[in-house]
Amino acid sequence: MSIRNATGGSNPSEQDAWYLVQCKSRQDQRAEENLLRQGYVCSRPICLRDQIVRGRRQLVRESLFPGYLFINLPASVDWSPLRSTRGVSRLVSFGGMPLAVGAGVVAQFQQCAELVVSPSFKNGDIVKVLEEGFAELNAVFLTLDGEERAILLIDFLSRRQQVSLPLTKISAL
Template sequence: MEGPAPAWYLVHCKPRQDERAEEHLVRQGYVCYRPKHCCERVVRGRGQAVVESLFPGYLFIQLAADANWAPLRSTRGVSRVVAFGGMPLRLDNSLIVQLQQRTAAPVKAALEAGDSVRITEGGFAELEAIFVAMDGEQRVLLLLNMLNRQQQISMPLANIVKN
């Protein structure tokens, strides 16, 4: 007879060590999931695509209820298993499935000056523009052809897609 079906639990990691914790847990044979997303960061004045943890400081681990939890406490990068009332918090499998589906979306390509983009939201939705530069971490400067003149506008990075 097989033991209880494995379930997902939340692991709290030490500050800025979620990648290290995931690496060490996988090496020990655990099934882990650390959702990641791609975002634009300004590095030395240029916009650069960076892959980061969706939930910094946390990762999900799949364990059977009768599994040995002791090695988790001494794994590098792991702080603790999130628990309430002394019992580890068991997560619904559908939550993990939804996260996996949403984070499997294609990663946004890094933008270079001169790239053609399409505006997806706002008053200029569906118009074509030319990417000029990043304007902070989450905004972009675009050249938009209006009234036979190129106008420079600033908008959220999330409101454009590369053509």
């Protein structure tokens, strides 16, 4: 993930600031493409997510913050062309003024965005449970239960039990 602009450059000016743009529903990529075409510097952190598509697990690229992207602009710029850009809904503002986002925050998202990958577990993998009540127990991954949950086999009270937990509550060993 990197900062992109229409001229291929990647270093916004020191006096420019980052702002948050709200995009129209499911049009983050369209908004980014149109803003880049107009010469703006944009950043739309992307993550990879394990998802079931047509019965198969696939790694899908999607926005880390669906419906939003960051744009780098000087404070003195005319904001009106942004509002009429296809895919853009508005510039996020407080008290009628766009609020700058810290450059460090945007840089941090850029560094970790491509690394954010939903776990890809296979049947029989040993995983660690992070859920309270089962914390620090090891379990056997059986299968996905929808897109956000997993079915696990846990040794609990001398019996093997099947439990369904959110994917966010398990990690690889």
